[in-house]
Amino acid sequence: MLDYFDYQKLVYEAFLDKRNQDNRFNFSVRQKASKGAEKNYFIGTEKGMYFSTTLWNIKVGYPGSAGDLINVIFSYTQKNTRLAYYIELNQTNSPNDDQNLWALNLIKDLEPIVKDSLGLKKKSNPSQKICNYKSKSRQDAYSTTEELMYDVFQDLEILMPIVNRNITRIKEMHPEFFAHQLTNEEFELQQSKLRERLEKFSTKKDTSQKGSEEVKKSDKYIVTENKALNQILFGPPGTGKTYKTIEKAISIIHPDFDLSQDRNQIKAEYNRLVENGQIVFTTFHQSMSYEDFIEGIKPVEPEKEGDPINYKVELGIFRRLCVNAAFDLIQSQESKETEEVLDFSILYDNYSEKVQEQIFNNETVELESKSGGKVIVESISAQGNFIVKHPEGMRTYTISKPRLSKLNTAIKNLNDVSNINDQFREIIGGSNSSAYWAVLNAIRKETKKVKKIKGQRSFTFEEKLEVVNGHQNYKNLKGKAYVLIIDEINRGNVSQIFGELITLIEEDKRLGKEEELQVQLPYSKKTFGVPANLYIIGTMNTADRSVEALDAALRRRFSFEEMPPSYGLEELNGVVGGVQLSNLLKTINGRIEMLLDKDHLIGHSYFVKVKNIRDLQLVFQNKILPLLQEYFFGDYGKIGLILGTKFFEEETKNKTVQLKSFFDYGDDGFEERKIYRLKDLSRMNEEDFKTAIIDLIQ
Structure with missing residues (x-):
């Protein structure tokens, strides 16, 4: 039988991994614990051999209530030898307020949908005090938590959108209904409290050595x-x-x-x-x-x-x-191959510096080629490449460090190269094989010790790339x-x-x-x-x-x-023009969400640096009004429903403007229609702006 604590730990770890991939899976954990339950991750009892979690925050309360409205229950079966789960929905059939009534309506509406999508292990009974029903799991019993959690996540993928749609539907009729999936902030807060409790418990002397080891092991599963x-x-x-x-x-x-x-x-x-x-x-x-x-x-x-x-x-x-x-x-x-690449890089740098100094002193730098001829180093380029040519030739060849490094790694002994053109071309492509052989041969003759200076230098990106490509x-x-x-x-x-x-x-x-x-x-x-x-x-x-x-x-x-916008910031507690900034932002966003959606709210950063009425006036003129015009495509009617009348002025009509006649198409009163414009806030005096802001939040 899987130990009760280990069972919780494995379920917790699985949920945490899932949540880190997809934060729709924010889940609840135990906040406080009575004696004997200090190391538990979830609500439940070892005596009852079960524990539970939820993905929603839906406030319910009635005499005898425990847990949440929607719970994933983990338990044992077959005489505690196998694992099991089910999803349970609970609520009193005698709600004492609107919140509990809406919660009851929610799970009643969900029951036939859950039955069709997941199946029911237990139906609700209208004659009982509690409306309670349970989903049917995909298997009767599980041998491992891996198998169990796979099916749990499958069920939740189906259940989450169903529950959220029904919550939204009730909120449209009753905006005060408190119900939503756990937010990131709520999740992090619960994780923090869990961590504090486990750390506190781990500092206490445990009479059981096994218990101490379990607490120590559990720490690694906690993330904040x-x-x-x-x-x-x-x-x-x-x-x-x-x-x-x-x-x-x-x-x-x-x-x-x-x-x-x-x-x-x-x-x-x-x-x-x-x-x-x-x-x-x-x-x-x-x-x-x-x-x-x-x-x-x-x-x-x-x-x-x-x-x-x-x-x-x-x-x-x-x-x-x-x-x-x-x-x-x-x-x-570091591997042997990595050491070779890095050591060659240092040798190359040392040799190129030496050659550059010789050229600066007007010395001729001649290198021996594979055929016994000579190659002359004309210069070292700004990119650190060798520019070489044959003694009687005019054409120059560029010998690059990355390509030389590839040759150095691939060819251990240059004297073993029988067909220089074919072998070199296979490794680095292109031509100039004799020039590459000459430079590589000269570098390999360098006898400077690279180990002493290796730790004193940084590596170029080309060196890193060569190492990574070969690893x-x-x-x-x-x-x-x-x-x-x-x-x-x-x-x-x-x-x-x-x-x-x-x-x-x-x-x-x-x-x-x-x-x-x-x-x-x-x-x-x-x-x-x-x-x-x-x-x-x-x-x-x-x-x-x-x-x-x-x-x-x-x-x-x-x-x-x-x-989302954060209304609890200290910077938004200030009062400007007789209005608290947090209330002002919350009011505007509430109306935007009602007319549009939550994706187009206005963030708190527009208001955090507002210190006086002039700052606020500039924020509205340069930030808020342009955003609203963009959101609503210049529909002043909807913008007016957010800001009120004080931000608008009626435009004086140009009497010389008249509509043309167009067959049987009437003007439908367009010539009599009033035209409104947003006021230029930069020209509005402070008292008028204060009046407009106060009117906005009323």
Whole structure:
């Protein structure tokens, strides 16, 4: 029999993993615990051999009530040898107020729907004091929590939209009905309380050694913040999504960093991590392409005037960051191959410096070729390449470090090369084989010890790329976290920008994971995978495009965190012009949601820096009014329903304007219709503006 505590722990872990992939699955945990239940994750009793959780916050209360309106119940069956679950809905048949009456109506309306979609294990009985019924599970009994939780999540996927539609329907008739799915804030608060309780309990002396070990083990399952590899912050404009990405990125890289510090200190740490290459910020737009994000063929500026323009594969934002992150993983456990690449890089740098000094002193640098002839080094280019030519020739050849490194790795002994053209071309392509042989041979003759200086230098991106391209096994490698912030992610064509990589960003498809996947990139033909230490944080303005309009493949691979307007901020407690800013924002948003939807609310950031009536006047003139005109496409009737009459003025009619006659089409009184315009708030005096604001919230 699975231990009661272990059963809870495994269910908790499964819910947490699911929630980190999809925050529609915010779930409840036990807040307080009586003696004997201090280490429990969920409401329930060991004696009763059950525990439960819910995904909704629906306030109900009546004598004898316990638990929530909608509960997922976990229990045992077959003499406690197997596991079981069901979904239970409870409410009194004698509600004492409107809230409880609406809750009762909700579960009564749901019963036939639940019966059709999930099946019923127990029907409700109208003659009983409690309206109670239970769903039928997909199996009678389960041997493992993995099998059980798979079916639980299947049922919840069906149940969630059904419940939410019915809640919305009741709220349309009764807006005061308190019912919603658990929010991110509610989830985090409950997790924090659970963590505090477990930490407190773990400090107490436990008379049972086994109990102490169980409490210690349980700590690792508690998280206070969503650390999903791929997450998107979504909400209306001005809710601080981009602002929040800075804190999230820092907390991912440095979990112990104190985010309660002054904002300037937080920004300083963020800027430091950007300079170190651990955070990269980009913004998606309609012109962003796969070639900008992953890789593409781009023109290369000629090294000498008159030379033809060449083209090469240029790495994009995402792939460059992947290289840096993967290199960090590789460095944690350097292989022989990695050492060879890095050692050669140092030898190359040392030798090129030596040659450059010889050329500066007007010395001729001659290198021996495979055939016994000579090759002359004419210069070292600004890119660090060797520019060589044959003694009697005029044509120069460019010998690059990355291609030499590939040759150095592939060919252990240059004297074993029988057909230099064929063998070199197979490794690096192109021509100039004799020139490459000569430079590589000269570098290998260098006797400087690289081990002493290795720790004193940083590695170029080309060196990192060469190491990453040659590395295969990432299993169990650990490294620093890297974060890519994509602002306005929904403004780009995500499917086109990510291409085939949309699959590779999944957690279990990352490099080193059991289901690791790699693909061959279309331009470079290199094998590529996404390292496990790379996090992606996106932001999405819901006023531009709703969550539902996003590609389904994207939504499935990202965890979504909603960021609605926050009315409880200290900056909104101030009173300006006789009106509290939080009340003003709440009033405007309430009317917008009634006329439009919650995706087009106005964020709190527009008001946080308002200190006086002039500031507020400018915010309305430059921010609020343009937003409302955009939302309602210049429909002053609807804008007027939000702001009231004091923000408008009737336009004086131009008597010279008359409509033309058009066959039998009448003017329908258009010439008599009144025309309204929004007032120019920049010219409105403060008293008139105060009057308009006070009128707005009434």
